[in-house]
Amino acid sequence: MRALLALSLVAVPLLASAHHSIQAQFDIYKTIQVTGTVARMEFINPHSYLTVNVKEADGKVTKWAFEMTGLAGLRRAGLSRADRGGLKAGDALTVIALAARDGSNSGLAQELKMGDGRVFKLLADAPDAPPATSR
Amino acid sequence: MPVSRRVIATAAALCFATAAAFAQNPAPRASLRTTNAPPKPTGTTPRTADGHPDLTGVWNGLGDNLNGVPNQIANNGIAIESETLARDLHSGQIVTVFPRLNNRALNNEQAERAAALLRRSGSNRPIYKPEYWDMVKYNDHNANEEDPSNNCMPAGIPRGAIPSYIAQCPSHVMFVYPGQGGLIATQTMYRMIPTDGRKHTPLQELDGTYTGESIAHWEGDTLVVDSLGFNANTWFDQIGGYMHGENMHVVERFKRDGNTLTWTVTVEDPDYLLEPWTSTPRVALLNPNPSAMLPESQPCSERDLAHIVTKEHH
Numbered sequence: 203m204r205a206l207l208a209l210s211l212v213a214v215p216l217l218a219s220a221h222h223s224i225q226a227q228f229d230i231y232k233t234i235q236v237t238g239t240v241a242r243m244e245f246i247n248p249h250s251y252l253t254v255n256v257k258e259a260d261g262k263v264t265k266w267a268f269e270m271t272g273l274a275g276l277r278r279a280g281l282s283r284a285d286r287g288g289l290k291a292g293d294a295l296t297v298i299a300l301a302a303r304d305g306s307n308s309g310l311a312q313e314l315k316m317g318d319g320r321v322f323k324l325l326a327d328a329p330d331a332p333p334a335t336s337r
Numbered sequence: 338m339p340v341s342r343r344v345i346a347t348a349a350a351l352c353f354a355t356a357a358a359f360a361q362n363p364a365p366r367a368s369l370r371t372t373n374a375p376p377k378p379t380g381t382t383p384r385t386a387d388g389h390p391d392l393t394g395v396w397n398g399l400g401d402n403l404n405g406v407p408n409q410i411a412n413n414g415i416a417i418e419s420e421t422l423a424r425d426l427h428s429g430q431i432v433t434v435f436p437r438l439n440n441r442a443l444n445n446e447q448a449e450r451a452a453a454l455l456r457r458s459g460s461n462r463p464i465y466k467p468e469y470w471d472m473v474k475y476n477d478h479n480a481n482e483e484d485p486s487n488n489c490m491p492a493g494i495p496r497g498a499i500p501s502y503i504a505q506c507p508s509h510v511m512f513v514y515p516g517q518g519g520l521i522a523t524q525t526m527y528r529m530i531p532t533d534g535r536k537h538t539p540l541q542e543l544d545g546t547y548t549g550e551s552i553a554h555w556e557g558d559t560l561v562v563d564s565l566g567f568n569a570n571t572w573f574d575q576i577g578g579y580m581h582g583e584n585m586h587v588v589e590r591f592k593r594d595g596n597t598l599t600w601t602v603t604v605e606d607p608d609y610l611l612e613p614w615t616s617t618p619r620v621a622l623l624n625p626n627p628s629a630m631l632p633e634s635q636p637c638s639e640r641d642l643a644h645i646v647t648k649e650h651h
Contacts, residue, residue: 221487221518221521221522221641221651222481222487222641222642222645222650222651223449223453223647223649223650223651224446224449225446225449225647225649226481226645226646226647226648226649226650227641227644227645227646230446244638245635246518246635246636246637246638247489247516247517247518247522247523247634247635247636247637247638248489248517248518248521248522248637248639248641249518249640249641250635251638251640267640269640269641272518273518273635302644303644303646303647304644304645304646306644308644
């Protein structure tokens with residue numbers, strides 16, 4: 203085994219890592235962008251979820267499910283109640299996410315670009331990631 | 338910050354004498370920890386009117402999320418003492434030294450794998466009867482599907498480890514274990530444990546449950562919690578595929594020293610284990626804010642397992 207192994211190790215679960223291995227579900231080298239409107243935001247265990255309605259060319263609406271970082275990470279990123287700067291159903295947005303490896307309409311959200319210009323960065327789940335900020 | 342007090346209100350209603358000790362606001366969020374060596378105690382150990390150490394408190398001082406629940410997952414007998422030093426607490430040996438990467442994607446990937454390895458490098462392991470070795474190994478290799486606590490079910494005892502909240506009353510103690518995400522996906526558990534000297538119900542009269550039937554007594558300054566009457570739907574530690582049977586007998590020891598609470602558990606399982614197994618002690622830290630409350634934990638809804646394409650896990 204090479205010396206690449208990193209010591210973030212147990213710090214990873216402490217920092218709201220997935221209850222499964224991230225790379226077992228998501229392709230950490232493949233990023234996707236999905237544009238639609240917020241269907242709902244759920245602050246739940248083991249991972250919060252953002253559901254997005256995506257209108258296809260034929261007018262049909264497809265649901266996309268984006269896994270989010272833990273509640274603490276979401277708050278650090280500025281995602282809270284809608285009237286405190288969070289999301290509300292119907293908001294237009296583009297989600298940048300790690301792609302699901304099984305090809306399903308899902309991903310691990312990395313960044314949200316809102317139609318009104320707000321940007322939420324959700325990278326706080328790794329010890330070496332830059333601090334999550336919102337503006 | 339508005340904080341739901343439902344869980345604590347329930348506990349406090351059962352033990353009104355301690356309810357006044359808690360006000361509304363949680364402690365300001367501490368910076369994220371990158372080490373998990375057991376904390377050293379400071380301060381004095383409070384005592385109740387009957388002279389016993391008072392275990393009452395919110396024991397999530399090490400919490401790195403809002404629920405402060407890593408009591409359940411920290412350590413596994415391994416202390417991360419610095420960025421370059423980890424130690425097996427059972428043997429005292431340094432078990433690994435890994436450099437940290439700066440590339441985030443690589444770091445995520447490598448760190449998860451390193452964590453999975455490191456958390457299995459502890460020397461303190463239960464000894465199963467040989468006929469079950471293959472199954473235990475299978476459980477651990479296939480934990481994504483096999484881990485009974487990976488799908489929003491209770492972690493059970495002793496995997497629940499140190500409760501995030503304890504209320505100590507004259508006749509009983511109340512333990513609260515918030516449901517959590519993070520490493521596992523579990524639902525909230527509570528235990529109401531009598532300290533009034535009563536005996537266990539005969540095992541054959543008990544329906545197996547996730548936390549079993551618990552009774553407690555004091556041995557000096559140590560609270561000893563004795564539990565039996567479990568179902569077989571949990572594993573008894575966070576890793577390792579450590580299944581158990583319905584005849585499992587669990588003895589937990591809680592010792593408060595200032596602002597720390599040390600927990601050690603012995604598991605006896607005549608069906609599966611060759612000999613009783615005693616855990617490496619885990620240490621919880623009292624929430625530094627004397628007014629701290631335990632926030633509501635989010636409900637658990639598992640949606641990932643159907644999309645997992647490899648056997649990799651923590």
